[in-house]
Amino acid sequence: MTSAVPPPSAGRNRETTYPTSPPEHLSSDILHHAEKTSMFFKSLADPTRLSILYLITTHPDGRVSSNALAQALGISAPTVTHHMKKLVSARLVTREQVGKWAYHSLHPDNADTVAKIFAAVTAA
Incomplete structure (x- = not known):
């Protein structure tokens, strides 16, 4: 009885070629969206930033x-500022200056996503 399975080297004489540029269907808009999505998830990858988002999300006023935030988390004001810059850049929060105080709330574009x-x- 002979085997119908070809030897491992059969049919592998062709070289695989890969495109040197993105396919046409990957427009710059899609690549830009991927960059924004990456920034979104990078911002969520830090425990302090997650804590900040959680405090803002659960605050009765919706802004803190x-x-x-510095007092609640036991961190310095400059550390809060550092994290807030990243969250604002990722469009996760907004910043409102009221006198000498800066208040932060969830960005309207991503508030539902963060809440979900x-x-x-918390349900898991």
Whole structure:
């Protein structure tokens, strides 16, 4: 009885070629969206930033001052500022200056997404 299975080297004489540029269907808009999505998830990858988002999400007023965040988390005001810059850049939060105080709230474009993430995590 002979085997119908070809030897491992059969049919592998062709070289595989890969495109040197993105396919036409990957427009710059899609690549830009991927960059924004990457920034979104990188921002969520830090425990302090997640804590900040959670405090803002669960606050009755929907906004929290930088000072209150620093006190609640036991970190310095400059550390809060550092993390807030990243969250603002990722469009996860907004910043509103009221006198000498900076208040932060969820960005309207991503508020539902952030709330759903915390709901899913706390339900698990």
